[in-house]
Amino acid sequence: MTPSPTPGAEARLALGAGIGCYLIWGFVPLVFQAIGHMGVSPWEIVAQRTLWAVPSALVFVLAARQGRQVLQVFRNPRVLAWLTLSALLIGSNWLLYIWAVNSGRVLETSLGYYINPLLAMAAGALIFREHIDRIGLTAIALAGVGVAIQAVALGHFPFVSLILAVSFCGYGIVRKRVEADAQTGLLVECLILSLPGLAYILWLERAGAGHFGADLPTTLWLLACGPITATPLMLFAWAARRIPLSFMGFLQFMGPTIGFAIGIAQGEAFTPVRAVSFAFIWSGAAVFAFGAWRRSRAVQRAAADVAEASGAL
16 A cells, blocks of 8 residues: 655645646746637637547546545535536636637736735635735745736727636635545536536537648647646646635736747737836745755754654653
8 A cells, every 4th residue: 555645745745736737827828829729719719629638637536546536526526516616717717818818918827926915825825814914025025016007008098818717726726725636526517617618519519610620730730628727727626725825826927927038939919017027026935945944944944853852851
């Protein structure tokens, strides 16, 4: 029987999972842009995404031997209702995100995912009673100023950014509360979303407007939507149940920073005001990273003191 990981080892694995999911999400705009350039609409991309995520999620469930837990979810109306809510939140997030990155608004999506950590930390403090020290509050203040300046730089109320932030923060809150493991919850979410997705795909194919099977490159890209969707969501859900939501929030600065670089590389406007806003945001991330490093050092020193005192007894 494989031994369970120690708390420290599990925390490191959760941190690695969190970093991995945000790295994938950082580069994923390039995938949806490539599919969009093939003439596939955001609605069809989301539908194909939900459909092909099911086999990938099923592989994770089988690997974790959680098939029985999936059946228990469908017998538990309360858990199923929570997962239906999380599925609706992430599905709406996907649709708006794919539309935005294919409409030349990558920087707006980047702003949305810079706002989300602020919401995540607020939710962590208000809902889960997570403690935020002075360094964390300083980091939030710096990032908050940066987000406010960024909104002014856009020249209009950032609806896209705010909806993306609220929907994903809501998804993280629900997944942290729901009584289902990461793999189980992901498969149930994908199954819920795949029903309207499959209906829409069949309607498109019947109307002769579908793109699946039209040519090999498009078909392969659409099939790739499955693992591209399921893998980071599974990593996120697994990590979110094991490390504070506030810490997950600041890890998310990785994703929008990559998206920011993509937007700039693709020629989106980067004004001096936007430069100032991102300077504040990156300063907030740096302050938070320093605070996390200092807390880690304090924990290590305390553990060493305990071990030394035990050895002296």
